[in-house]
Amino acid sequence: MVATDPLWLPSLSYDETELRKMDSALVMADGTALGSRPGIRPGDPGLAVSLAGTTVNVTAGAAVLYRSGQGVYRAQLAATSPGTLTAANATFARIDLVYLRVWDTAIDSSGLRKADTVLLTGTPSGSPAIPTPGATEIYIPLATINVPNTGGGGTGAATVSSAIRQVTVAPGGVLPVLSTAAPSTAGPGTILYYTDTGAYWYFQADGTTKALLVDSPGGTTLGKTIEALKTGATQTVTSSTTLVNATQLVLPLAANATYALSGLVIYDGAFGSGDIKVDWSLPASATMLWTANGMGTAANGLYTANTVPAGTTIALGTYGAGPPYTSLSIEGTIVTAGTAGNAQFRFAQNSSNAVPTSVYAKSRLSARRIA
Missing domain, CATH: 2.10.10 (Seminal Fluid Protein  PDC-109 (Domain B))
Structure with a gap:
């Protein structure tokens, strides 16, 4: 067993590597033992890169840097300039990199122990790439600078992007x-x-x-309920048994999901004739078992409740023009396959009649995802 020195005990002395490794406990892990995610605090406007002509400027700020086996380096800087842009290439664009570096001579043999910003000039190319600092450098990128060729404006048209800037948080x-x-x-x-x-x-x-x-x-969307409410004008079908989409009575469903279906449809039509038939159009390969509960056809006064699969219509009775209106209730289960899409409620007259069969506002549907 190899003992180590825990922090803040009397009579102990610590070297810099021990302290940096213990600081790893203060920063989000990177998925490796003692590893830390380097970056700037979220919402911190510090270490922002800008251009003043060809001069690169970096505002004051603080950041956390990390190197494997060495722990966390915490650094803060006053406002600084890492340099000026080199002249643009006549033919090709390039990408420059601005980064915060910590010089640690124990790692990079630089003879230095400091933190500062660096401007690394990229290579002009037909497909310019972000340059990479040296393998021994301890750094985090702050921004890239896109420098077009001279025909595109050169350094005078250079732009700064902070997309490469990384943030980190506490555990x-x-x-x-x-x-x-x-x-x-x-x-x-x-x-x-x-x-x-x-x-x-x-x-x-x-x-x-x-x-x-x-x-x-x-x-x-598990547990989420999708609802549809008919708020528009009354929709009618006259002298037709061809099914039509009931406007607004449509439910958008996710792929590979199971829904508990319910609803209330308010309608009317000629007493004892015409009636109403209802069904659904579903997303590709979806299946369904459902029932529409209500009064029987031909004004027989009987209550009907039949459970059928998708593609099978259910016929119910009409009992004269409202108000009061006739209504039907819906219950069922819909199982979608690999395709998302709409469950569309449809209706028509069960037998053609010159008196309209109508579906009214305040009709509603809901589908709650259960699997």
Whole structure:
């Protein structure tokens, strides 16, 4: 067993590496033993890069840097300038990199122990790439500078991008990050906020990520209820048994999901004739068992309740023009396959009649995802 020195005990002395490694406990882990995620605090405007002509400026700020086996380097800087842009190439554009560096002679043999910003000029190319600092350098990138060729304006048209800038948080903090730049590993329960999509995701115990909230983009809709309410004008079918879509009575469903369906449809039509028939159109390969409960056809006064699969119409009676109106209630289960899409309620006359069969406002549907 190799003993170490815990922090803040009397009569102990510490070297710099011990202190940096213990500082790792203050910063979000990177998925490796003693590893830390380097970066700037979320919301901290410090260490911002800008151009004044060809002069590169960096505002004051603080950051956390990390090197494997060496722990965490905490650095703060006053406002500084790492240099000026070199002249643009006549033919090709280039990308320059501005970064914060810590010089540690024990690691880089530089003979220096300091922190400062660096401007690293890129290589002009038809497909310019971000330059890479030396292998022994301890650094975090702050910004890139896109320098077009002289025909495109050269250094006078150079632009700064902070997309490469990385943030870090304390353990347990919510990490704001682009979805395209999210860490691939983190501890279970670590929460990511994707700044480009507005989604919250978290790491599970097996190392995979999952959307945190039902309404978060990309999140599961399990337990969520989708509702449709007919608020528009009365919709009629006259002298026709051809099914039509009931306006507004449509439910958008996710792929590979199971929904508990319910609803109330308010309608009327000629007494004892015409009647109404109803069914659904569903997303590709979706299946369904459902019932429409209500009065029987031909004004027989009988209550009807039949459970049928999708594609089978159910006929119910009409009992004269309202008010009062006739109504039917809906219950069922819909199972979608690999295609998302709409569950559309449809209706028509069961037998053609010159008296309209009508569906009224305040008819409603709902589908709650149960699997």
